[in-house]
Amino acid sequence: MNSNSVKMPVSQMKGIGPKISQSMKERGIITIDDLLYFLPLKYIDRRTIHRIADLKEGQRGNIIATVTSYRSLFFRHARKKGYEVIVGDKTGNLSLKWFQWSKSYLKMICKKGNILFLSGQVSRFGAAIQMIHPDVIVLEDEAESPDLKKILPLYSPMDGVKQGILRKLTEDALNLCGNDVKCIFPESVEEHFDLIPLPAAFRHIHCPEEDWYQEGPRHKYMERLILEEYMLFQSALWMNRTEYKREKGIAFHQHGPLYKKFTGKLPFALTDAQKRVVREIENDMISAEPMNRLVQGDVGSGKTICAVIASCLVIDSGYQVAFMAPTEILAEQHFLSVHRYFEALNIPVIFLRGNMGKNRKAVLDGIKSGNTSVIIGTHAIIQKDVTFHKLGLVVIDEQHRFGVLQRKWLIEKGLLPDVLMMTATPIPRTLSMVVYGDLDVSIIDEMPKGRQSIKTKLFLDDDKAKVYEMVEEEIKKGHQIYIVYPLVEESDKMELLNATKMASHFQKSVFARYRIGLLHGSMKAEEKEETMNRFKNKMIDILVCTTVIEVGIDVPNATMIVIEHAERFGLSQLHQLRGRVGRGTHASKCVLVTSSRRTALATKRLRIMEKTTDGFKIAEEDMLIRGVGDMLGTRQSGIPRFRVGDIIRDMDLMLRARNICTESLPRLTAENLKEIKDAIQDRWGETFHAHA
Ligand code: ADP
Ligand code: MG
Numbered sequence: 181m182n183s184n185s186v187k188m189p190v191s192q193m194k195g196i197g198p199k200i201s202q203s204m205k206e207r208g209i210i211t212i213d214d215l216l217y218f219l220p221l222k223y224i225d226r227r228t229i230h231r232i233a234d235l236k237e238g239q240r241g242n243i244i245a246t247v248t249s250y251r252s253l254f255f256r257h258a259r260k261k262g263y264e265v266i267v268g269d270k271t272g273n274l275s276l277k278w279f280q281w282s283k284s285y286l287k288m289i290c291k292k293g294n295i296l297f298l299s300g301q302v303s304r305f306g307a308a309i310q311m312i313h314p315d316v317i318v319l320e321d322e323a324e325s326p327d328l329k330k331i332l333p334l335y336s337p338m339d340g341v342k343q344g345i346l347r348k349l350t351e352d353a354l355n356l357c358g359n360d361v362k363c364i365f366p367e368s369v370e371e372h373f374d375l376i377p378l379p380a381a382f383r384h385i386h387c388p389e390e391d392w393y394q395e396g397p398r399h400k401y402m403e404r405l406i407l408e409e410y411m412l413f414q415s416a417l418w419m420n421r422t423e424y425k426r427e428k429g430i431a432f433h434q435h436g437p438l439y440k441k442f443t444g445k446l447p448f449a450l451t452d453a454q455k456r457v458v459r460e461i462e463n464d465m466i467s468a469e470p471m472n473r474l475v476q477g478d479v480g481s482g483k484t485i486c487a488v489i490a491s492c493l494v495i496d497s498g499y500q501v502a503f504m505a506p507t508e509i510l511a512e513q514h515f516l517s518v519h520r521y522f523e524a525l526n527i528p529v530i531f532l533r534g535n536m537g538k539n540r541k542a543v544l545d546g547i548k549s550g551n552t553s554v555i556i557g558t559h560a561i562i563q564k565d566v567t568f569h570k571l572g573l574v575v576i577d578e579q580h581r582f583g584v585l586q587r588k589w590l591i592e593k594g595l596l597p598d599v600l601m602m603t604a605t606p607i608p609r610t611l612s613m614v615v616y617g618d619l620d621v622s623i624i625d626e627m628p629k630g631r632q633s634i635k636t637k638l639f640l641d642d643d644k645a646k647v648y649e650m651v652e653e654e655i656k657k658g659h660q661i662y663i664v665y666p667l668v669e670e671s672d673k674m675e676l677l678n679a680t681k682m683a684s685h686f687q688k689s690v691f692a693r694y695r696i697g698l699l700h701g702s703m704k705a706e707e708k709e710e711t712m713n714r715f716k717n718k719m720i721d722i723l724v725c726t727t728v729i730e731v732g733i734d735v736p737n738a739t740m741i742v743i744e745h746a747e748r749f750g751l752s753q754l755h756q757l758r759g760r761v762g763r764g765t766h767a768s769k770c771v772l773v774t775s776s777r778r779t780a781l782a783t784k785r786l787r788i789m790e791k792t793t794d795g796f797k798i799a800e801e802d803m804l805i806r807g808v809g810d811m812l813g814t815r816q817s818g819i820p821r822f823r824v825g826d827i828i829r830d831m832d833l834m835l836r837a838r839n840i841c842t843e844s845l846p847r848l849t850a851e852n853l854k855e856i857k858d859a860i861q862d863r864w865g866e867t868f869h870a871h872a
Contacts, residue, residue: 185357186213193356195349203340212353216361216382217823218346219402220333223393224299224315227329233271235302235309244319245269247294250286253277265289267296274298275310288318295319317343331388350386358382364412364856369844376404403833406825410837413820416860417617418841419853421472424618427596429470430572434462436496442525443489453626454482460622461490461600465573471598474616476606477624478795479759480631483602484514486624487575488521490600495527495553499572502597503556506578508534508705509712513734514577515556522554532557532566534705562590576601604759605752606795608803614827614834625796634762636770636790638746638783647742647771648690651722654769655694659739660715661722662760666748682744683724691722699725727753736764746772747782751802754786755795781805803828820864 189211191201209215226242235241245267253262263286265276276298278286289296300314315334335346361378363370370377381401384392393399398406450458457475464471477483491501503518505511515531522529530543530552546552550569555561562574574590574597590597601619612621639647651661663686665678683698697720699711715723716735723738727749741761743754754772761768772786788801825833845853 185360186211186216188212188357190215190349190353193349193352195345195352200341200345200349203338207336207338212357213361215350215353216358216386217405218335218350219385219405219824220335222315222334223388223391224297224317224332224334225391226297226299226332229329231271232269232274232309235274237302237304237309239302241298241300241302241311243267243269243274243296243298245274245296245298247290247292247296248273249292250290267298273308275305275308276300276314276316277305277310277312279312289316331391333386333388347386354383354386363408364415364859365840365844366848366852369840369848372844373840375407376401378404378408381405398829402824403830406822406830406833407837407840409822409825410830410834411840412856412859412863413822414617414834414837414841415845415856416864418845419857419860420618422845424472425469427470429468429596429598430465430497430499431468432465432493432497432499432572432598434466434493436493438496438525438527439489439492442492442521446485447521448628450485451482451624451626451628453477453624454486457622457624458486458489460620461486462493464620465490465493465598470596471573471600471620472618473599473620473622474601474603475622475624476603476612478606478627479604479756480627480763481604481624482628483604483624484517485521487600487602488518490573490575491522491554492525494572497572499570499597500547500550500553500555500568501573501575502561502568502571503554503575504559504561504577505556506558508558509709510577511556511558512709517734518554518556527553529554529556532561534558534560562593562595568593568595571595571597573598573600578603578605604756604795606755606799608796608800610831611803611827614831617838632762632765632767634758634768634770634793636758636772636793638772638774638786638790641773641775644773647773650769650771651691651740651742654740655721657739657766658737659766660718660720660735660737662738662741662757663722663724664741664743664757665724665726666745678744679724679726686722686724694721695719696721697723699723701726727757734763735760737766739764739766739768740771741769742771742773744773745775746786747774750806751785751788751798752795754789755793755798758789758793 189201190196190204190209191198193212196204204210204215207218209218224242228242229244230241232243232245235243246269248266248268250263250265253264254260255262260279263278263281265286267274267276295318297317297319298311298314300311303310303312317332333347333350335343337343338346358379361382363375363378369375381404384401385405392401457477461471461473461475464473475483475486487503494501503511503514505514512531515529519529519531530546532543532547532555536543543552544566547555548567548569555566555568559576576599607615609623612623651663654661663682665682679698679700683696687696697711697715699708699715703711711720711723714720715738718737738761741757743749743757746754749757758770761770770789772789774782774786785801785805788798792798827834845856848856
């Protein structure tokens, strides 16, 4: 959509005053383009108008009739309320009935003498014929009659803007600039792929002349609009990807001394999946194109060692590697595991803390001079005052927490390292191509042998006593436990209430004999760290917490996790949480507690957790149940908002868009590409920072 007239604010259109413009704004309609994308919910076919006398039971009828009376109904046997409006034309009377209604809706209809257009299923009640919940349009005056015999779109109700006005304005908008609605690609591409021109698609959708919409909600015109926005999205990914590849990268040496030393005596045999992923990473690294790869693998699948092998190539080639995690706790965790591997190689590793005091200068000097090869910290390490000697690789853990990678920061510092991202959030494969379409993706879909199993069991609130008994048994074995509470309505205050209240409750009564710790998001970073350390050092038996423990925390002696209000979590999130246990040599348990009022659907969902520990399977189910946006958190995932498309329902169109893009984009002129790029910025500037 690159023409200016469609970008005109609707407030400048004739017939739109401040009131309508405000109502529209509340529905997200600012420009004419937005108005055109405010699509009808359904259509009413008024081309044939019936007479009441001719109506037959079971048929769909269209009637124009006058309101003669109305009254409320009460059906004693069914204990049900209803509302009835009687209308008539020259040939007879018809009863309209509602069993659910809004006051304002009925008020609009119930005026003696109102002329209504009605469309609905005809049924019989005793001797009389009736329509239940018909579609109604109040015909305002005679002026509407020339237009009467049309197919009318019905839009979602908008405060203070009647359907008739909305239709009129949309039609005006189409007449005004319908032809300026342009495909992001040049006409030649549209023709080559046999795409319906956008102006025609909009016209058919807003002013249909035939009842093509019988095809269902995903009719061909809708598909065209979905395809258009998917093409824009896929173009963005393609551009990210090609721009990235065009940069100069580093061709690392593959079989240097450190690499040989490390891979020659690994502490364990790599799984086949790890071997494959290491191969993919190495191939990227020895090539002169920069690497931009994401490794997806369940918690415990062994991603870290892949990154360590990659680091060997970096150090052998005389470069430095930076490991980054979203929080300081996680960075430290990383430090501990990475450190172990490098220690054996005699390579010093620096953990760059937020507050290092006097040491900081010496540490920074070490990084600047190149004496330090491995640096670990939060992503602040590329933002702040750190100067690298020769940064060759950045390893980013839990990429989805970073949002779209701020590669800009690196480039601003004159750094063009390879980038390796790692995430333990499995995403269904099809979706991963969409979400991470601008990255190369490697998947570790196999667990190292001999992993401790985690038994998952669902409990009702009423069985809490049993759960507490199990907790106590574990503690008696010398193990530790997590008890997790959800964030209630995303409000930090409520979060505090739950975890905090329960922690003190436990300490006072149920688990008075044991040591209880508390960890939640509103605590200061140092407090969190202190608590985590105490838990790690076995000074806490039960850690009561919120989802702050979700990612990457590694305490092998913790063998049980209890998740309260489990129904409030997404399956993928439960899976992440469950990954906190089963990390040591002891068999572990995950207990999901849910209230007895839970719905059948919630139970069904949670049972999936009992059945499988495969993160990809769980992600697939989660996606089907909750939809993509909820599952990933749209903001974090880098998936923009789509106006028409639904990622799951319209996955086929996403693939089609991707094919169109990969085939056409390389052939477009610089000017074409610039236009597309502007359109992306215009539409999703926020999501695609990386372009800036
Ligand atoms: P994650 O993918 O969650 O980051 P880690 O890399 O932390 O997993 O690995 C989890 C644990 O499994 C570590 O203690 C690691 O040493 C061990 N590990 C990794 N790969 C293997 C393997 N192939 N065989 C046995 N143990 C492994
Ligand atoms: Mg890890």
